[in-house]
Amino acid sequence: MKRSIIILCLAVWSLGTITACSNGPKATEKHQKKSKYTCTMHPDLSFDKPGVCSKCGMELVERDTTE
Ligand SMILES: [Zn+2]
Numbered sequence: 001m002k003r004s005i006i007i008l009c010l011a012v013w014s015l016g017t018i019t020a021c022s023n024g025p026k027a028t029e030k031h032q033k034k035s036k037y038t039c040t041m042h043p044d045l046s047f048d049k050p051g052v053c054s055k056c057g058m059e060l061v062e063r064d065t066t067e
Pocket residue numbers: 039040041042053054055056057058
């Protein structure tokens with residue numbers, strides 16, 4: 001009997017995880033304005049505006065800074 005409860009809990013938990021994941025992209029869209037730009041070769045560098053890396057001249061990519 002306990003096992004079925006555990007399975008039910010797992011099912012609810014995975015449903016919640018899937019829901020959270022499907023909500024992810026929307027949240028990311030909102031945060032895109034705040035995201036900074038970084039160089040793929042120099043992840044420690046961050047820039048407020050798009051452009052090229054000051055070290056290697058590579059094109060900057062957007063970085064999600066929600067975490
Ligand atoms: Zn670079």
